[in-house]
Structures are given as structure tokens and as C-alpha cells.
Amino acid sequence: xxxxxxxxxxxxxxxxxxxxxxxxxxxxxxxxxxxxxxxxxxxxxxxxxxxxxxxxxxxxxxxxxxxxxxxxxxxxxxxxxxxxxxxxxxxxxxxxxxxxxxxxxxxxxxxxxxxxxxxxxxxxxxxxxxxxxxxxxxxxxxxxxxxxxxxxxxxxxxxxxxxxxxxxxxxxxxxxxxxxxxxxxxxxxxxxxxxxxxxxxxxxxxxxxxxxxxxxxxxxxxx
Amino acid sequence: xxxxxxxxxxxxxxxxxxxxxxxxxxxxxxxxxxxxxxxxxxxxxxxxxxxxxxxxxxxxxxxxxxxxxxxxxxxxxxxxxxxxxxxxxxxxxxxxxxxxxxxxxxxxxxxxxxxxxxxxxxxxxxxxxxxxxxxxxxxxxxxxxxxxxxxxxxxxxxxxxxxxxxxxxxxxxxxxxxxxxxxxxxxxxxxxxxxxxxxxxxxxxxxxxxxxxxxxxxxxxxxxxxxxxxxxxxxxxxxxxxxxxxxxxxxxxxxxxxxxxxxxxxxxxxxxxxxxxxxxxxxxxxxxxxxxxxxxxxxxxxxxxxxxxxxxxxxxxxxxxxxxxxxxxxxxxxxxxxx
Numbered sequence: 001x002x003x004x005x006x007x008x009x010x011x012x013x014x015x016x017x018x019x020x021x022x023x024x025x026x027x028x029x030x031x032x033x034x035x036x037x038x039x040x041x042x043x044x045x046x047x048x049x050x051x052x053x054x055x056x057x058x059x060x061x062x063x064x065x066x067x068x069x070x071x072x073x074x075x076x077x078x079x080x081x082x083x084x085x086x087x088x089x090x091x092x093x094x095x096x097x098x099x100x101x102x103x104x105x106x107x108x109x110x111x112x113x114x115x116x117x118x119x120x121x122x123x124x125x126x127x128x129x130x131x132x133x134x135x136x137x138x139x140x141x142x143x144x145x146x147x148x149x150x151x152x153x154x155x156x157x158x159x160x161x162x163x164x165x166x167x168x169x170x171x172x173x174x175x176x177x178x179x180x181x182x183x184x185x186x187x188x189x190x191x192x193x194x195x196x197x198x199x200x201x202x203x204x205x206x207x208x209x210x211x212x213x214x215x216x217x218x219x220x221x222x223x
Numbered sequence: 224x225x226x227x228x229x230x231x232x233x234x235x236x237x238x239x240x241x242x243x244x245x246x247x248x249x250x251x252x253x254x255x256x257x258x259x260x261x262x263x264x265x266x267x268x269x270x271x272x273x274x275x276x277x278x279x280x281x282x283x284x285x286x287x288x289x290x291x292x293x294x295x296x297x298x299x300x301x302x303x304x305x306x307x308x309x310x311x312x313x314x315x316x317x318x319x320x321x322x323x324x325x326x327x328x329x330x331x332x333x334x335x336x337x338x339x340x341x342x343x344x345x346x347x348x349x350x351x352x353x354x355x356x357x358x359x360x361x362x363x364x365x366x367x368x369x370x371x372x373x374x375x376x377x378x379x380x381x382x383x384x385x386x387x388x389x390x391x392x393x394x395x396x397x398x399x400x401x402x403x404x405x406x407x408x409x410x411x412x413x414x415x416x417x418x419x420x421x422x423x424x425x426x427x428x429x430x431x432x433x434x435x436x437x438x439x440x441x442x443x444x445x446x447x448x449x450x451x452x453x454x455x456x457x458x459x460x461x462x463x464x465x466x467x468x469x470x471x472x473x474x475x476x477x478x479x480x481x482x483x484x485x486x487x488x489x490x491x492x493x494x495x496x497x498x499x500x501x502x503x504x505x506x507x508x509x510x511x512x513x514x515x516x517x518x519x520x521x522x523x524x525x526x527x528x529x530x531x532x533x534x535x536x537x538x539x540x541x542x543x544x545x546x547x548x549x550x551x552x553x554x555x556x557x558x559x560x561x562x
Contacts, residue, residue, distance in 0.1 A: 128311065
């Protein structure tokens with residue numbers, strides 16, 4: 001009990017490791033979720049009626065699938081995916097194992113948020129691009145994404161914060177992280193001090209993320 | 224240059240089919256500034272979008288530079304589109320890019336070397352008079368400046384045709400005039416054919432040489448701007464002409480006039496508008512003239528005007544004066560105060 005801090009049952013080391021684990025989980029699940037969610041979000045925009053790659057089939061399949069994934073509560077997703085996680089990671093518990101359900105949670109969320117951000121881009125800009133004879137790729141990368149970038153940054157900020165919250169629940173599969181400490185010490189062992197410190201830590205993380213996102217988004221918008 | 228052959232456009236929804244264009248025949252020749260005027264919903268917006276295939280025709284053929292764009296492969300179509308510039312009512316500039324990058328965009332898309340882009344963009348910015356704004360962002364510019372940038376961007380790939388989609392409708396009258404003069408300069412200096420759509424007859428008067436009047440998906444009247452202004456055939460064309468050329472008896476006169484005053488409406492076209500008609504008839508005949516409304520302007524560099532006046536005097540003298548004007552080959556007609 002020598003290393004305990006402010007009367008908590010956990011040591012400073014444990015708290016630091018928790019921080020590291022949270023960061024690790026959020027960073028990797030965010031990376032994969034963006035890699036999956038961003039193209040899906042773009043597809044949702046460009047395949048809709050009247051857009052550059054209008055395709056009823058793609059849109060009408062993708063749209064409900066994303067809705068279904070988004071309606072499953074994370075804690076259920078976590079458990080339901082155990083066989084799949086075991087297949088991919090080799091184990092169903094631990095930090096790496098938690099990343100799989102986190103991706104399933106965040107990728108459709110990001111797809112939807114990206115869709116909303118890109119729909120804000122003025123249709124006139126797309127029309128101008130088409131009039132210039134731009135290819136579909138050029139329209140996406142030279143017009144759609146640059147024009148929606150400032151909004152996309154806020155989108156990814158929201159998604160990251162969502163992941164911080166979800167990663168706390170991943171404690172249920174022994175994923176570690178700040179949220180795990182809050183659950184297993186603060187909640188289950190009635191260690192009020194740990195509860196306060198960990199929750200405070202989460203508040204700080206979320207605040208930092210949001211402020212950074214706002215600053216970056218504003219910087220892109222510039223005016 | 225641009226030719227519409229019985230072009231129809233239908234929009235189908237679940238419940239009904241709307242026919243936006245009901246058979247359009249139109250020829251825009253090289254060097255023209257061709258204006259299409261109509262109220263909103265007339266189909267002019269659809270018409271201009273068919274030229275560069277932002278919309279596809281349901282029936283009929285459109286030839287641009289002798290080619291039917293609908294039959295081209297995507298790659299060839301993109302190449303053809305680079306020969307057609309377009310500017311828009313709301314400018315459609317990229318807010319995330321500088322003025323320079325906006326103008327450079329069409330060149331970037333076609334993979335032009337950076338050095339060439341630099342030269343060309345500066346040349347274009349100089350042409351539109353905004354070289355100093357290269358590093359600014361569109362949001363820092365006024366509406367008129369944004370449209371100038373839009374014009375510079377549209378000219379980047381050296382097009383032979385410029386499409387103007389209500390290009391001045393979001394601008395105030397002074398700025399409108401400046402932008403129109405710039406378009407005229409584009410037409411003259413680069414020999415670029417311009418097709419524009421507008422709901423303002425003043426735009427047609429200021430720069431066009433040919434005009435088509437649209438109503439309900441059809442072209443109801445077309446011809447040289449001068450002819451349409453001088454003798455509008457359809458009611459809608461007459462209404463449009465009336466928005467810029469006022470030839471009605473003033474309301475105030477109608478209210479206070481008693482009985483049946485004799486009122487003449489005289490149209491001046493071209494050379495005869497320079498003759499001193501009024502003073503001549505006032506001297507020659509024993510009549511009094513009271514001018515109620517007059518306006519003379521220029522269309523296509525030809526004087527064009529009309530005059531409404533009240534005539535008093537002996538009936539015989541009035542008759543002689545009337546015959547004299549007619550003999551001078553000037554269009555005169557008697558109109559009633561009570562119509």
C-alpha cells in the first residue's frame with residue numbers, strides 16, 4: 001500500500017498503465033474505424049439519389065446495415081462478438097481483444113457522421129466539379145473531402161470521445177484502461193476515491209480531445 | 224456551335240412525370256452572346272445544364288462543337304467538358320481553397336505542370352482584375368469579386384463556350400453591370416461563345432445579340448435582341464420587354480385626365496430616332512404636344528426608344544401631323560387612356 005495515491009486502493013503505476021491502455025485501445029480502434037468508416041460514409045453520400053455515383057443497391061444495403069450495427073448496445077456487441085474476436089485476435093480477453101468490438105461499435109458510427117459532414121458540402125460545388133470534367137476520384141478527393149474537412153475533424157473528435165466512453169465498458173472483458181479501474185475498483189469495491197480520480201481523468205481526456213478538435217477544425221476553416 | 228434538336232427532358236417521380244422541356248430547337252452560333260430569358264420554372268435552368276450534360280436529355284439531340292456529347296465515352300466526355308466553361312448564380316467556389324487554387328483547379332484536374340499553372344492563373348487573375356487577391360479566400364471577397372473568380376476559373380482551360388447560369392442574379396445592379404461588361408470582354412477578346420440564362424430582361428439588353436424567350440418548357444419566341452425588343456410577338460415577351468422599356472401611359476395622367484384625350488405612342492428604331500421629329504411637327508402644324516413618357520436607349524448599339532404624348536389642337540391639323548409622321552416611316556399609333 002506504499003505507492004497508493006490520495007488514499008486510493010490503486011497505485012500510481014496502475015493509474016498510469018490504465019491511461020496507457022485507454023490511449024492504446026482508443027488509438028487503434030479509432031485508426032481501424034476511420035479506415036472502415038470513412039469510405040463507407042463517402043459511399044453513403046455518393047451513392048444516394050442524384051449524386052455522382054447514384055446506386056440504389058449499394059445505398060439500400062449499406063444504409064440499414066449501418067443502422068442495425070448502430071442499434072446494438074455496446075455491451076451486447078462486446079459479448080456477441082467473442083467468437084469472432086477469438087478468431088481474429090486469438091483471445092477474447094485483454095486490451096487487444098477489446099479493440100475488435102470497439103471497431104464494430106465506432107466504424108458504423110463514423111460512417112454515419114462522415115455522411116452527415118459530407119452532405120453539408122454545397123451541391124453547387126459538386127456541380128462545378130462535374131462541369132469541369134472531374135473524375136469521380138477527383139470529385140471525392142479534390143472537392144468533397146477538402147470542403148468537408150473542417151466538419152470531418154469535428155466528426156472524428158466526436159467519434160474519439162465515443163470510443164473513450166465505450167472503452168471504459170470494455171473493462172467487462174478485462175481490457176484494462178482508466179474506465180476498467182473505475183469499474184473494478186471504484187464501482188465494484190466501493191473505492192470512492194478511485195472512482196473520483198478515474199472519472200476526473202476521463203473528464204480531462206474528453207475535454208482535451210474536444211478542445212483540440214475544435215481548434216484544429218477552426219484552423220482548417222481559417223476565416 | 225451549340226445546337227438543340229427537338230430536345231425533351233422528363234423528370235419521373237413515383238407519382239407523375241413532369242415534362243420540363245417539351246421539344247427545344249435552338250442554334251447558338253460561334254461568337255454569339257445568346258440569352259435565354261424566362262420566369263422560374265420555365266425550364267431555362269434545365270436547358271443550360273443539358274449543354275454540358277449536368278443533366279441528360281430524355282429525347283432529341285444536342286450538338287456541341289458538332290459532337291453529340293451523349294454518345295461519348297466518359298473519358299472523351301470529360302475532355303469535351305474542358306472546352307465548356309461554366310459560371311453559376313452562387314459562384315460555387317471552394318471555400319477551403321485560396322483564390323489562386325480555385326482558378327488553378329481545372330488545370331490541376333488535367334495534370335498541367337505547376338509552372339504552367341502559375342503563369343496561366345496569374346494571367347487570368349489579371350484579366351479579371353483581381354491579381355491582388357490571389358492569396359485571399361473566397362469568403363473575404365464581395366459577390367462581384369467572387370463571380371470574377373468564377374469567370375477566371377471557367378476560362379482556365381481555354382474553352383470555346385461559356386455557360387452562365389443566372390450569373391448576375393445574386394448581385395446588385397452596379398456589380399451586375401460590371402460583371403456583364405467583363406463577359407462582353409470575354410466574348411470579344413477570347414472569341415468565346417456565351418450562352419446565358421436569366422430572368423432579367425436588362426441582362427439581355429445589356430450584352431446579348433440573340434435571345435430566346437421560354438415559357439412552360441418551350442421556346443415561345445426567339446430572334447435577334449433588337450427584333451424581339453422592337454416587336455415582341457408573344458404576350459410573355461411583351462411583358463419582359465416592358466420590364467426594361469416602359470411604354471405605358473403614366474398612372475397619374477390616367478387618373479386626372481377627363482374625357483378622351485388624344486394620345487400617340489411613337490416608336491423610334493435606329494436612324495430615324497435621330498431626327499428632330501417633335502419640333503418639326505410642332506412647327507409645321509398648329510398642334511400642342513405634351514410628352515407623358517419617353518425613353519431612348521441603345522440595343523446592340525442601335526438607338527431604340529419610345530415616346531408617349533398627348534396631342535391637342537384642331538382635328539384636321541392633328542390628322543395632318545399624324546399622316547406626316549407615318550410618311551416619315553416612323554411607327555405611330557393612337558392609344559386610349561382607358562385601356
